[in-house]
Amino acid sequence: MKIALAQINPTVGDIIANTAAIRQFIDQAARDGAQLVIFPELALSGYPPKDLLLKPQFIDDCQSALADLAQCCTDCAALVGLPCRHQGQTGRDLHNAVALLNHQKIESVYYKLLLPTYDVFDESRYFEPARSQQIVNFHGKKLGLTICEDIWAQPHVHSRDLYETKPLADLAATGAEMVINVSASPFVLGKHDFRRELFSRQCREYQLPLFYVNQVGGNDELIFDGNSCAFDSTGTLIAQAKDFTEDLLIIDLDNPPSSRCESPRRDTESIQQALVLGLRDYVRKCGFKTVVLGLSGGIDSAVTAALAAQALGAENVTGVAMPSRYSSDHSLADAEQLAKNLGIGYLTIPIEPAHAALENLLAPAFADCSPDITEENLQARVRGNLLMALSNKFNHLVLTTGNKSELAVGYCTLYGDMAGGLALISDVPKTMVYQLARQINHDRELIPESTITKPPSAELRPDQLDQDSLPPYDKLDEILQRYVEQEQSAAQITTAGFDPQTTRRVINLVDRNEYKRQQAAPGLKVTSRAFGFGRRLPIAQNYQPYKKT
Numbered sequence: 001m002k003i004a005l006a007q008i009n010p011t012v013g014d015i016i017a018n019t020a021a022i023r024q025f026i027d028q029a030a031r032d033g034a035q036l037v038i039f040p041e042l043a044l045s046g047y048p049p050k051d052l053l054l055k056p057q058f059i060d061d062c063q064s065a066l067a068d069l070a071q072c073c074t075d076c077a078a079l080v081g082l083p084c085r086h087q088g089q090t091g092r093d094l095h096n097a098v099a100l101l102n103h104q105k106i107e108s109v110y111y112k113l114l115l116p117t118y119d120v121f122d123e124s125r126y127f128e129p130a131r132s133q134q135i136v137n138f139h140g141k142k143l144g145l146t147i148c149e150d151i152w153a154q155p156h157v158h159s160r161d162l163y164e165t166k167p168l169a170d171l172a173a174t175g176a177e178m179v180i181n182v183s184a185s186p187f188v189l190g191k192h193d194f195r196r197e198l199f200s201r202q203c204r205e206y207q208l209p210l211f212y213v214n215q216v217g218g219n220d221e222l223i224f225d226g227n228s229c230a231f232d233s234t235g236t237l238i239a240q241a242k243d244f245t246e247d248l249l250i251i252d253l254d255n256p257p258s259s260r261c262e263s264p265r266r267d268t269e270s271i272q273q274a275l276v277l278g279l280r281d282y283v284r285k286c287g288f289k290t291v292v293l294g295l296s297g298g299i300d301s302a303v304t305a306a307l308a309a310q311a312l313g314a315e316n317v318t319g320v321a322m323p324s325r326y327s328s329d330h331s332l333a334d335a336e337q338l339a340k341n342l343g344i345g346y347l348t349i350p351i352e353p354a355h356a357a358l359e360n361l362l363a364p365a366f367a368d369c370s371p372d373i374t375e376e377n378l379q380a381r382v383r384g385n386l387l388m389a390l391s392n393k394f395n396h397l398v399l400t401t402g403n404k405s406e407l408a409v410g411y412c413t414l415y416g417d418m419a420g421g422l423a424l425i426s427d428v429p430k431t432m433v434y435q436l437a438r439q440i441n442h443d444r445e446l447i448p449e450s451t452i453t454k455p456p457s458a459e460l461r462p463d464q465l466d467q468d469s470l471p472p473y474d475k476l477d478e479i480l481q482r483y484v485e486q487e488q489s490a491a492q493i494t495t496a497g498f499d500p501q502t503t504r505r506v507i508n509l510v511d512r513n514e515y516k517r518q519q520a521a522p523g524l525k526v527t528s529r530a531f532g533f534g535r536r537l538p539i540a541q542n543y544q545p546y547k548k549t
Contacts, residue, residue, distance in 0.1 A: 001035050001036070001139050001141070001253045001254070002032070002033050002034040002035055002036075002250055002251065002252050002253070003034060003035070003036050003037075003038065003211055003230075003250075003251045003253065004025075004029035004032065004034035004036070004037040004038065004076075004248055004249065004250050004251075005037075005038055005211065005212075005213040005228040005229075005230070005239075005241060005247075005248070005249040005251070006022070006025040006026075006029065006037050006038060006039045006040075006213065006248055007040070007213060007214060007215070007216050007226045007228045007241050007242075007246055007247040007248070007249065008021050008022065008025060008039060008040065008043060008215070008216070008246055009021075009215070009216050009217030009224075009246050009281070010040075010042075010043055010044075010045075010046040010047070010215065010217070011046050011217075011219075011285050012045065012046035012047070012048070012049055012050075012052070012219050012220075012285075013045065013046060013049065013052050013058070014046065015044060015045065015058075015061050015062060015065050016065075018043065018044055018045070018046060018065075019044065019065040019068065019069060022039060022043060022044070022069055022078070022080060023069060023072050025037060025039070025248055026069070026072050026073060026076060026078050027072065028248055029076050029078075029248060029250070030074075030075045030076035032248070032250050033250075034076050034250055035076060035077065035139055036076065036077045036078070036079065036138060036139075037076055037077070037078050037079075037248075038078075038079045038180060038182060038211065038213045039078065039079060039080045039081055039182065039213065040081055040182055040183060040184055040213055040214060040215035041081045041096070041098075041112075041147050041148050041182045041183050041184040041215065042081045042082060042083060042096065042184060043080055043081045043082070043182075043215070044062050044065055044066060044080060044081065044082040044083075045058070045062055045082060045083055046219060047184035047215055047219065047224075048120075048121075048122075048184070048219065048222070049083065053083055053094060053126045054126075059083055059084070059085060059094065062082045062083055062084070063082075063084065063085075065082075066080060066082055066099055066101070066106060067106065069101055070101040070104055070105050070106050071104050072101075073101040073102055073103070073104060074103070074104060077100060077101060077102035077103075077107075077138065078100075078101045078102075079098050079099070079100055079101075079145070079180065079182065080098065080099050080101060081096075081097070081098045081147070081182050081184075082097055082098075082099060083095070083096060083097065083126075083127075084097045084099075084109060086128040088128070091128035092124075092126060092127055092128040093126075093128075094126055094127050094128065095109075095111040095112065095127055095128055095130070096111065096112035096115070096123060096126075096127045096147060097109050097110060097111050097112070097147075098110050098145060098147060098182050100136055100138075102138075108136060110130070110134035110136070110145045110147075111128075111129070111130035111134070111147075112127065112129065112130060112147035112148070112149070112150060113129055113130040113133070113134075113146075113147075113150050113165060113167050114129065114149040114150050114152075114153055114162075114163050114165065114167065115127055115129050115149065116148075116149045116152075116162075118162075119529070119534040120186065120221075120222060120525070120532075120533050120534040121149075123149075133167060133170045133171050133174055134146070135171065135174060135175070135176055141177050141178060142175055142176050142177045142178075143176065143177070143178055143179075143180055144168075144171035144172075144174075144176030144177075144178065144179045144180065144208070145180055145182075146167055146168070146171070146179060146180065146181045146182075147181070147182055147183070148181065148182070148183040148184060148185060150167040150168075150181065151167065151168060151179070151181050151198075151199070151202065151210075151212075152198070153165065153166055153167060153168075168202055168205075168206050168208070169206065171206075171208070172206040172207070172208060176208060177208070178208060178209045178210070178211065179206075179208050179209070179210045179211070180210075180211045181210065181211070181212045181213070182213055183212060183213065183214045183215065184214070184215040184224060185214050185215075185224065185225075186222045186223060186224055186525065187222075187223040187224060187225040187270075187274045187525075187526065188525070188526065188527065188528050189267075189270065189271055189526055189527060189528075190266075191225075192225065192227050192243070192264050192266070192270070193266070195212075195227070196229070196237065199212060199229070199231055199235075200231055200235035200236070200237070201235065202235075203231045203232065203233055203234070203235040204233075204234060204235035207233045208233055209230065209231060209232050209233050210230065210231045211230045211251065212228055212229050212230065213228040214226055214227060214228050216244065216245060216246055216247075216277075217277065217281050218277055218278035218279070218280070218281030218282055218285075218524070219281070219285070220282070220522060221522050221523060221524055221525050221530065221532045221533060222525055223274045223275075223277055223278040223524060223525065223526070225243050225244055225264075225270070225274065226241055226242060226243050226244060226245065226246075226247060227240070227241060227242075227243045227264050228240075228241040228247070228249055229241065230249075230251050230259065232256060237261065238251065238256040238257070238259055238261075239251045239256070239259035239260060239261060240260070240261040240262045240263075240264070241260075241262060242262045243262070243264040243265055243270070243273065244265075244273045244274065244276075244277045245277075247262075268432070268435045268436060268438075268439045269439055271428070271432065271436060271439075271526050272307070272310075272436060272439050272440065274524070274526050275307050275311075275424060275425070275428075275524055275526065276307055276310050276311040277311075278424075278524040279307060279308060279311040279312070279399075279422065279424055279524070280311040280312060282422055282524075283311070283312060283397055283422075286397070286421075288395065288396070288397040288421075289312075289316060289395075290312070290316045290317070290318070290394065290395070290396045290397070291308050291312060291316065291317055291318070291396055291397045291398070291399050292317075292318045292319075292320060292387055292390050292391060292394070292396035292397070292398055292399070293305060293308065293317075293318075293319060293320070293387070293398065293399040293400075293401055293420075294319075294320050294321075294322055294383055294387055294401065294417070295319035295320060295321050295335040295338065295339065295346075296321075296327075296331060296335065296401075297321075297327075297328075297330070297331030297332060297333070297334035297335040297338075297451060298331070298451065298456060298457070299433055299434065299437055299447075299451055299452060299456060300401045300402065300403050300406075300425065300433060301319075301335075301401040302334075302338050302437065302447045302448075302451050303425060303433055303436050303437050303440065303447065304399055304401045304424050304425055305317060305319050305338060305339075305342060305344060306338075306342060306437075306440045306446050306447060307424060307425075307436075307440075308344075308399060308424070309342045309343070309344055314342055314343035314344045315343075315344075315345075317342070317344040317345065318344065318345035318346070318347065318390070318394075318396065319335065319338070319339050319344050319345065319346050319347070320346075320347045320348075320349060320386065320387060320390065321335045321336070321346070321347070321348045321349070322348075322349050322350070322351045322382070322383045322386060323348070323350050323351070323352075324350075324351050324352055324355055324379050325352055325355070326379075326462060330450065330454070332348075334448045334450055334451045337448045338446070338447060338448060338451065341445065341446045341447075341448070342446055347390075349386055351379060351382045351383060351386070354382045354385075355378055355379055355382055358378050358382070359375065359378065377413045377416060379416075380413035380416025380417045381413060381415050381416040382416075383416060383417065384413075384415055384416045384417065384418075384419035384420075385419075387419065387420065388419060391421070397420075397421040397422060398419065398420035398421050398422075399420055399421070399422055399423075399424050400417060400418055400419070400420035400422070400423045400424070400426070400520075400521050401417065401424070401425065402417060402418065402423060402425070402426060402520075403425050403426065403428050403429065403430050403433050404425075404426055404427050404428055404429045404430075404480070404527070404530075404531070405429050405430040405431075405470075405473060405476055405477055405480060406430070407423075407426050407516075407517055407520065407531055408480050408484060408509070408510050408513075408531070409470065409476070409480075409506060409509035409510060409513060410509055410512070410513030410516050411466070411469065411470060412516065412520075414516055414519060418516070418519070418520050418521065419521075420521045421521055422521055422522060422523070422524075423520055423521040423522065423523035423524075424523070424524060425523075426520065426521075426523030426524070426530075426531065427523050427524060427525050427526050427527050427530040427531070427532075428526065428527075429473075429477040429480065429481070429527075430456075430473040430476070430477060431473055431474055431477045432477075434452065437451075437452050438452070455467070456473075471502050471505075471506065475498070475502065476506060478498070479493055479498055479502070479503055479506045479507075480506065480510070482496070483506070483507055483510060484510065484529055484531075484535075485527060485528050485529040489545065490503050490504055490507055490545070491545070511541075511543075514537055514538075514539050515539045517531045518539060
């Protein structure tokens, strides 16, 4: 028997396009001789559908599309993920389900058992869990059906067991001969290697082969890397699909060595590909074709522009230099050289007239005040207005260029450099931005070397450097990683060797700038904890470690 893993890129809510893609992959799998083709979790609706699931018509449309797809399954059966209604008298209205389509009908429907409610997941808001394990008899084989989280219920995945149920143990006990897992598992740096070890360990433990198919593509802040794969009962990898692109992987159960094994990208290269895919899909799925961004001559805007050119084509990217009285000649030269190297559009719009006009306008109100950060921020807000004007006129999507380190500590200006439609590198720490720049320049110099080597500066006042206001980025990023991603306390961080005063200052900056981050453009998640849907802190709060009085 041949099994096909259909790694598709659905668009959330676009049932018509998703159905067409599923039909195309069913047809291709049949031509390739597969008896069963497996699609990702919620493939019909796209993942995550969020509150689209609260619309009764949306669920009806998914069911109608499923019935139409069943008509395509003559020579090849299909397992298709979708939301469907819960028929019980109590519980939530829906199940996260997978349907078996065979012989031009919906033969059976199976439900997700474990519903994650951590990080970016909120499935208990919508779905009722299955009550029992799911085994289907197909071509003389007992297939244990699982959906994403169902195979992550292991004590070494989380700090403690999240669930009493162990789906794989139960499937093995009830006679399953192989496990199928349909997933929508978001990308995080290093997650592929973790998945691979997890799956291999479980196959060895339960002596069951595993066939895993994952969604690919970007949906809002989440990026799905694909990397669908299969393991035999000894935990040996026997098939591996491509990463960051659609793919149809055929596995011949009678001749496993004949299956294809791709080599996935890792480390900084995987971050680059994830951001390229996430940007491309965000632009495409939101109905845009072109983007615009400010080019300062600095590392952040350079990396953003280079990723945009790779994702969308240079002809669809416009960089705008907006020099002020404080802009250095070398920054303007670097910005222009970057645009030439990338082949993107390039505009120069000096902001000095608008900046001076605003200062004059505010002079009476500020008569008794000394210049401070207010005047600096006026420059950023002028630039934000110019980029938004270009967006309105030419239907560009504005890309903001701030990194995670700056966003964490509020080193950014509301309605200025934070204004835009997508914050492309907002989950990329500053130190990783430099790694990305080197990766982008791997084959030839696209980002000017002087952009990478010069000290970073916002250039909002004479001789300004980032390190005038912030700790060195290598130290800052280590503290942020511990505080934001690992949830360590100030005491734990200082015990690890970090300066207590610097640690307290960084933590205070992170806490008091929550109001800024919640007004920022959406970003793309590439680390284990991004500033977005998966991190939900109150704005009006004043938590301090408790001290007995």
